[in-house]
Structure formats: structure tokens, C-alpha cells
Amino acid sequence: xxQRKGIERxxxxxxxxxxxxxxxxIYADPTSFDQRIITALKARYSSQLNRxxxxxxxxxxxxxxxxxxxxxTRHLFPAFVTADSxxxxxxxxxxxxxxCLLGYSLPILALDDWADxxxxxxxxxxxxxxxxIYSAQVILHGLPNGxxxxxxxxxxxxxxxxxxxxxxxxxxxxxxxxxETDFEHGYYRxxxxxxxxxxxATLLYYNQPIxxxxxxxxxxxxxxxxxxxxIADVEEDLSQGNVTLPFLFAHQxxxxxxxxQRFWQGRLAFSGIHNILLETGAYEACYAxxxxxxxxxxxxxxxxxxxxxRLFPILGMFYDLKLCQLLRxxxxxxxxxxxxxx
Numbered sequence: 001x002x003q004r005k006g007i008e009r010x011x012x013x014x015x016x017x018x019x020x021x022x023x024x025x026i027y028a029d030p031t032s033f034d035q036r037i038i039t040a041l042k043a044r045y046s047s048q049l050n051r052x053x054x055x056x057x058x059x060x061x062x063x064x065x066x067x068x069x070x071x072x073t074r075h076l077f078p079a080f081v082t083a084d085s086x087x088x089x090x091x092x093x094x095x096x097x098x099x100c101l102l103g104y105s106l107p108i109l110a111l112d113d114w115a116d117x118x119x120x121x122x123x124x125x126x127x128x129x130x131x132x133i134y135s136a137q138v139i140l141h142g143l144p145n146g147x148x149x150x151x152x153x154x155x156x157x158x159x160x161x162x163x164x165x166x167x168x169x170x171x172x173x174x175x176x177x178x179x180e181t182d183f184e185h186g187y188y189r190x191x192x193x194x195x196x197x198x199x200x201a202t203l204l205y206y207n208q209p210i211x212x213x214x215x216x217x218x219x220x221x222x223x224x225x226x227x228x229x230x231i232a233d234v235e236e237d238l239s240q241g242n243v244t245l246p247f248l249f250a251h252q253x254x255x256x257x258x259x260x261q262r263f264w265q266g267r268l269a270f271s272g273i274h275n276i277l278l279e280t281g282a283y284e285a286c287y288a289x290x291x292x293x294x295x296x297x298x299x300x301x302x303x304x305x306x307x308x309x310r311l312f313p314i315l316g317m318f319y320d321l322k323l324c325q326l327l328r329x330x331x332x333x334x335x336x337x338x339x340x341x342x
């Protein structure tokens with residue numbers, strides 16, 4: 001099986017020099033591989049993370065920063081790896097990352113939490129969100145290609161908010177979409193847009209083009225990430241009335257609507273739905289669909305190596321992390337007990 005030599009590029013920037021891996025290593029022990037990657041990334045970029053979070057403490061309420069720090073970190077890793085591959089992480093680039101966190105990550109995460117909780121946004125949250133977006137715009141306009149960065153990030157932000165609003169409108173409704181042929185539209189169009197936002201903004205900062213193939217590759221990550229996370233969070237999502245779940249798309253020949261209605265009415269425990277998904281093969285069908293999405297990203301990487309020779313296959317590491325989680329969930333009988341590594 002092909003060795004993922006892109007990790008050697010990562011090791012040249014002071015990660016463990018022996019840190020290379022094969023895809024076979026992921027299948028052998030996905031948990032160990034997952035932990036090694038995350039540990040190596042945290043060690044490599046600790047100084048940049050500390051500096052950014054020190055600056056964010058001046059902009060964001062302490063409790064909000066504490067809540068979102070793990071997700072901010074997850075958003076930053078693909079950006080740092082991209083910057084290391086095509087340029088260097090200088091002061092201007094860290095300012096870009098700060099703007100992305102303030103103007104993209106923070107308001108999106110707050111909006112997503114609000115959507116999950118179903119409670120009205122308080123005035124403090126609204127005012128802070130507006131202030132953070134304004135602060136981000138000021139930072140971006142002071143950077144090279146500032147106008148292009150603002151336009152690009154606003155597009156991603158708009159797509160994400162549309163997806164969240166679609167999710168709210170679809171609560172407690174039975175939605176069916178052919179995910180594999182229509183994944184770039186509707187609900188899944190730009191969920192998990194942080195890879196598109198951060199990697200795309202990084203490419204613009206370093207005067208690199210964002211080809212249509214690259215845009216498709218980044219969108220596919222959003223779909224793959226969302227599918228894997230929704231398999232892991234199926235009980236939580238059903239409890240919130242979200243039925244735009246991957247097994248609906250992957251296994252539409254099974255009519256699950258009646259079971260969902262009984263669950264929402266309190267007449268069926270989740271264990272009952274879980275057993276139905278096992279018995280009908282819905283989980284397996286969903287797993288197979290996610291694997292096809294993963295394989296499609298691997299095919300795109302081969303094309304992108306010609307356009308971005310310094311960036312591939314290193315960026316594929318984040319897709320491999322999603323593969324780790326997918327394998328973990330399957331081996332734990334479709335329960336993910338290690339979400340802290342997501």
C-alpha cells in the first residue's frame with residue numbers, strides 16, 4: 001500500500017523525523033494513529049497556538065474561549081500545515097488566523113450551539129458576534145489580498161449559515177436526499193466549512209490559486225466529516241429532531257419515519273432505533289457510503305498533486321483522521337467512545 005510520504009514534509013518542520021505512516025497503519029490501530037497525529041500536531045504548533053489564544057483572550061469572553069478552544073485548535077491545524085507546506089507562518093499569517101477565528105469560527109460555533117439548544121440568542125451574544133465579525137474585517141483589510149480574503153470568507157460563512165437555517169427548518173421532518181450525487185447542494189453543501197475557510201484563505205494569503213478541483217476536494221472533506229460525526233452522534237441528533245442523518249441517504253429503502261415519530265413521542269427508546277439500524281444494515285450502508293467518499297478524496301489528491309505539489313499528500317492527513325474515527329465507530333458497535341480525539 002502506498003506510503004503517505006507527505007508526513008515527511010511535516011517532519012522537516014520539527015515533528016518526529018521518523019513519523020511516517022501507511023494507510024495500512026490506520027486500519028491496524030486507528031486509535032493509536034489518531035493519538036499520534038494529534039499529539040504531533042500539538043507539539044509542533046504549540047507556540048503559534050499559545051500566541052493566538054493569548055491574543056484572543058483580549059477579544060473573547062473567558063468562558064466562550066474556554067468552551068471553543070478545542071474546536072479552534074481543530075480549525076487551525078489544517079491551516080498551519082498548509083502554510084508550512086507553501087510558505088511560512090509569519091506575523092501576517094497569524095493575523096489571518098486570528099481574523100478567521102474571530103470572524104468565522106466564533107460566530108459559526110455560537111450559531112450552531114444556539115441551533116442545537118433551540119434557545120433565543122441573548123443580546124450579549126449577538127453584540128459580541130457582531131463585534132468579532134467587525135474586528136475580523138478590519139484585520140483582513142490590512143493584509144495582502146485583503147479584499148479577496150473578505151469576499152472568500154463571506155461566501156463560506158453565508159453557505160454555512162444557510163445550512164444551519166435549513167437544519168432548523170427541517171426539525172422533526174423526514175428529509176431524503178441522494179447524498180452521493182447531490183452532496184454539493186442543500187444541507188450538506190458547506191457544513192464543516194472550516195477546511196474550506198482556513199485552507200482557502202491560506203492559499204489566497206500566499207497568492208496561490210484555488211482551483212475548482214481544490215474547491216471540490218475541500219467540500220468533500222466537509223461532507224465526509226459531517227457523515228462520520230453524525231454516525232457518532234446519531235442519538236443526540238435524533239433527540240434534537242434532526243433526521244438529515246447519513247443512514248437516511250444511504251439506506252432509503254427502509255422506512256424509518258414511523259420509528260422516529262414514536263421516538264419523538266416518547267414511545268420508543270433510542271436502543272430500539274439502534275437495533276433497527278443494526279438489523280436493517282443501515283449502519284453498514286452508511287459506513288460503505290463514507291468509505292466511498294474517502295476513496296473519492298484520495299482520487300482527487302492524485303489530480304491535485306500536479307497543481308499543488310508541495311501540499312499533497314500532506315493535506316490528506318486530515319481525511320485520514322476522519323477514516324480513523326469511522327473505523328473506531330464501526331469497531332465499537334457504532335458507538336464512538338473517543339470523541340475527545342475528534
